[in-house]
Amino acid sequence: MPETFLILKEYFGSILFLGSYVLSFAYLCVTEKKKEIRIALVYYPAMMLVLFLLPPVHKLVSAVMNDTAIYYRLLWLLPASLTIGYAGVKVISELKNKWIRIPAIVLCLCVLVGTGDYMYDNPYFSRAENRFHIPGAVQLICDAISIPGREVRAAFPPHQVMFVRQYDPTILMPYGRNIQIDGWDKFPEQYGFYEAMSQPTIDCKTVAEYAVETGTQYVIVHMYQPLEGTFEEFGYQAVANVDDYVIYCSTGSELFSLW
Amino acid sequence: MVKLILLGIWMVITPMLCAYGFARPGKRYRSLGLLPMGILFLWASFQLVSVPFILKEADYGVLKTVTVLIWILAALYGAFRMVGDRKTLKEELVNGLQELKSKDALFLITLILALGAVLFQVFMAYRLVYADGDDSYYVVMGSIAESNGLMYTVDPYTGQGFGGLELRHCFAPFPIWLAVMSSLIRVHVGVAAHSMLPLILIPVTYLIIWKIFRILIPEKAPLGVLFFAVLQIFGNTSIYRNSTFLLTRTRQGKEALAEVVIPFFFLLFLQIMKELKEQDKRPRFPYFPMILTVVAACLCSTMGAFLVCILAGCLGLLTGILYKRYKLILWTFLCCLPAVFYVLLYIKLV
Numbered sequence: 345m346p347e348t349f350l351i352l353k354e355y356f357g358s359i360l361f362l363g364s365y366v367l368s369f370a371y372l373c374v375t376e377k378k379k380e381i382r383i384a385l386v387y388y389p390a391m392m393l394v395l396f397l398l399p400p401v402h403k404l405v406s407a408v409m410n411d412t413a414i415y416y417r418l419l420w421l422l423p424a425s426l427t428i429g430y431a432g433v434k435v436i437s438e439l440k441n442k443w444i445r446i447p448a449i450v451l452c453l454c455v456l457v458g459t460g461d462y463m464y465d466n467p468y469f470s471r472a473e474n475r476f477h478i479p480g481a482v483q484l485i486c487d488a489i490s491i492p493g494r495e496v497r498a499a500f501p502p503h504q505v506m507f508v509r510q511y512d513p514t515i516l517m518p519y520g521r522n523i524q525i526d527g528w529d530k531f532p533e534q535y536g537f538y539e540a541m542s543q544p545t546i547d548c549k550t551v552a553e554y555a556v557e558t559g560t561q562y563v564i565v566h567m568y569q570p571l572e573g574t575f576e577e578f579g580y581q582a583v584a585n586v587d588d589y590v591i592y593c594s595t596g597s598e599l600f601s602l603w
Numbered sequence: 604m605v606k607l608i609l610l611g612i613w614m615v616i617t618p619m620l621c622a623y624g625f626a627r628p629g630k631r632y633r634s635l636g637l638l639p640m641g642i643l644f645l646w647a648s649f650q651l652v653s654v655p656f657i658l659k660e661a662d663y664g665v666l667k668t669v670t671v672l673i674w675i676l677a678a679l680y681g682a683f684r685m686v687g688d689r690k691t692l693k694e695e696l697v698n699g700l701q702e703l704k705s706k707d708a709l710f711l712i713t714l715i716l717a718l719g720a721v722l723f724q725v726f727m728a729y730r731l732v733y734a735d736g737d738d739s740y741y742v743v744m745g746s747i748a749e750s751n752g753l754m755y756t757v758d759p760y761t762g763q764g765f766g767g768l769e770l771r772h773c774f775a776p777f778p779i780w781l782a783v784m785s786s787l788i789r790v791h792v793g794v795a796a797h798s799m800l801p802l803i804l805i806p807v808t809y810l811i812i813w814k815i816f817r818i819l820i821p822e823k824a825p826l827g828v829l830f831f832a833v834l835q836i837f838g839n840t841s842i843y844r845n846s847t848f849l850l851t852r853t854r855q856g857k858e859a860l861a862e863v864v865i866p867f868f869f870l871l872f873l874q875i876m877k878e879l880k881e882q883d884k885r886p887r888f889p890y891f892p893m894i895l896t897v898v899a900a901c902l903c904s905t906m907g908a909f910l911v912c913i914l915a916g917c918l919g920l921l922t923g924i925l926y927k928r929y930k931l932i933l934w935t936f937l938c939c940l941p942a943v944f945y946v947l948l949y950i951k952l953v
Binding site for chain 2: 354355356357358360361379380381383384387388391392395405408409410414416417418419420421423424425426428429430432433434436437442445446449452453456457459460461462463464465466468469470471472473475476477478495497505506507509510511513514515516517518519520521522523524525534
């Protein structure tokens with residue numbers, strides 16, 4: 345199957361949703377008489393789909409954007425929800441009996457719900473702990489280590505990396521979320537430290553060596569994180585416990601005296 | 604509460620006043636909606652001013668002052684015209700209410716349900732967090748501008764300098780616009796992005812969808828919006844769909860492109876076709892809103908310039924040929940020139 349078909353399939357995600365769009369499109373193809381609506385919801389999407397599926401267009405867009413992973417965005421130009429919504433309204437409008445319309449609306453809504461997937465069941469959703477929409481622990485750790493008017497460098501547990509600088513851009517990091525996307529080959533200088541912090545059992549010596557090498561003043565680990573050795577042996581002292589996390593500060597840093 | 608008032612002033616009243624200057628009662632752009640057009644005006648004006656500033660590595664503070672000044676002047680002009688039009692506006696409001704009263708029960712019930720569905724999405728956007736890794740680039744880029752005054756010269760992921768401009772993203776400085784907005788609302792960029800922007804952008808999307816359904820099927824528009832809203836709420840079939848972007852990444856430029864700019868462009872063409880259909884009225888091409896939309900697309904995402912050209916190309920070609928108005932194809936192409944310019948600049952520099 346050509347790659348563009350696979351992208352199309354992945355974009356719709358569910359055969360039921362794709363099916364409801366195809367049905368709505370076919371229904372409008374056959375029944376719609378108004379020229380402007382035929383152009384907007386029949387001819388234009390057909391033209392768009394043909395363009396999208398053509399491998400040369402795929403190659404051209406990917407080459408211009410220098411990225412093959414974003415080709416699916418062309419499908420944002422396809423008015424799928426509008427077509428399904430309009431087709432549903434059109435079906436209901438054509439019912440002569442006013443009293444049949446209400447159960448028909450309910451039936452249509454049931455079909456839309458049944459062919460879809462509830463957005464807020466997505467596992468990436470969670471209850472907001474603050475207006476920054478970041479984990480409360482990250483907020484507390486950042487508040488503990490940041491100093492007004494200057495930058496500090498801290499190594500956070502990998503799962504917190506993406507939130508830290510959203511809250512406080514004055515906290516620099518020896519590795520960032522880029523390492524989680526692009527991996528070691530693009531950022532070899534960051535990868536060693538990141539990998540050391542990602543181990544089930546953290547080797548304090550390795551982490552401390554990377555921390556010294558990168559000028560990282562703080563290392564943050566979960567209080568129940570299994571450790572091999574102690575950070576104290578390698579020049580990092582626990583200075584605070586914040587919401588299940590231990591903050592270690594370099595004893596050689598001028599920041600250590602502030603604790 | 605003060606922050607919400609400031610949000611209302613800068614993201615509802617100011618854009619509406621800016622748009623009022625060119626969408627007064629009786630004027631042809633009136634039907635496109637003041638708030639969506641106003642938001643597009645803010646984005647387009649910011650794009651035009653900010654890209655040269657960023658490329659010159661100029662100071663963020665000066666950029667902020669210049670753009671806010673432009674918005675204030677445009678809003679003052681709109682307010683001035685609004686005062687002059689107060690009688691007409693009052694009549695328009697009374698007529699609108701009378702029209703609403705004359706609607707049947709089904710229209711009103713579906714309208715209430717549609718409004719409920721929109722408010723539900725706004726509430727969920729405020730109450731729930733969607734952990735998206737891209738925020739650690741976009742939101743932080745805005746934070747850096749606000750805290751250090753630097754734009755696209757520092758790696759948002761780590762805080763290291765890039766050693767020059769980050770050309771891949773700097774042609775679409777939506778995060779910098781967000782930073783300016785956050786400073787006007789007087790909140791942290793993270794709060795503006797995650798908790799405040801969805802309160803405006805989700806309703807703006809639905810205003811555009813409402814306008815589209817008013818053209819497609821005027822008497823059943825609320826039902827259309829209700830179906831559309833349910834499709835978004837139950838749109839978690841893939842992470843790529845625009846509905847997913849609307850409800851999970853409302854603070855990112857990509858969402859603004861997928862759920863504000865592209866639907867507005869669609870609305871513009873439906874409006875053009877509607878005017879072409881009314882044979883007694885000689886339609887004029889909506890140059891101004893179209894150029895605004897094209898430039899705003901460039902602010903939202905680097906790919907926005909590309910997408911909007913494809914959309915304009917397809918719709919312009921079909922409309923021009925099927926209505927035998929061949930000049931329309933030319934006008935559409937001319938309106939897309941800013942996007943072509945940004946694409947060429949991107950290709951040359953990146």
